[in-house]
Amino acid sequence: MPSSAPTFDDLLAGAKRSAVHLELRDAYYSNPRFEAWRRGEHVDWADRASWWRPFHQQIAEAVGRGVRVRRARVVSEPVTEYIRWEHYQTRANLAAGEDVRWLPRAAAxxxxxxxxxxxxxxxxxxxxxxxxxxxxxxxxEFSAVPALVKQHAAAFEQVWDNARPHDQYEI
Structure with missing residues (x-):
């Protein structure tokens, strides 16, 4: 039986004005790119084909349609190894057109x-x-309950307003 829940891909493709993402964890599941970075393998930023992912293309297409894409990360300090890697990798998010900010947990x-x-x-x-x-x-989990969306949008804006732009947040 097909699922009636939307997918991230569908929601981003259908976005007309905005897409905001709040990240709150200090570590997520391991993945091959993180493990490679841990071994000292670094991205060749001059070779876009080596780091550009379908996700980046989706973001770039949304931004190209006029969608404002923002990501805010709330992080503990000192940061975890995973957050150090995310900070390094954020260059790809920025290249795709995302605006990214960081908020130290103590400032929240x-x-x-x-x-x-x-x-x-x-x-x-x-x-x-x-x-x-x-x-x-x-x-x-998806919801279109207006009060729930509004409550979380307001929380995102508070984080965003207090967070530092990526280029001003040093690890």
Missing amino acids: TELLVPANDFWIFDDEVIEFHHFSGEGQFLKD
């Missing part, structure tokens, strides 16, 4: 920050990401 004390990572598309649909304690992806 006065903010009401949601419990789960999420994406919000056009202030209409929210996609929550659920992870295990070890950072393994478990499932996505």
Whole structure:
């Protein structure tokens, strides 16, 4: 039986104005690119084909349609090895057209920050990401309940307004 839930790809492809992403974890599941970085293998930024992924293309296409794509990361300091790698890899997000900011967790004390990572598309649909304690992806949950979307959009904006642009956040 086909699922009636939207996919990230569908939501991003259908976005007309905005897509915002809040990340709250200090580590996620391991992946081959992270493991390569841990071994000292670094990206050849001059060779775009070696690091450009379908995700980056989707973001670039959305930005090309006029969608503003923003990502905010709330991180503990000192940062984890995984966050150090994400900071390094963020160059690809920026190249795709994302605007990325970082908020040290200690600077978020006065903010009401949601419990789960999420994406919000056009202030209409929210996609929550659920992870295990070890950072393994478990499932996505979608909602178009206006009050829930509005509440999380407001939380994102608070984080965004207090966060530092990527080029001003040093690891």
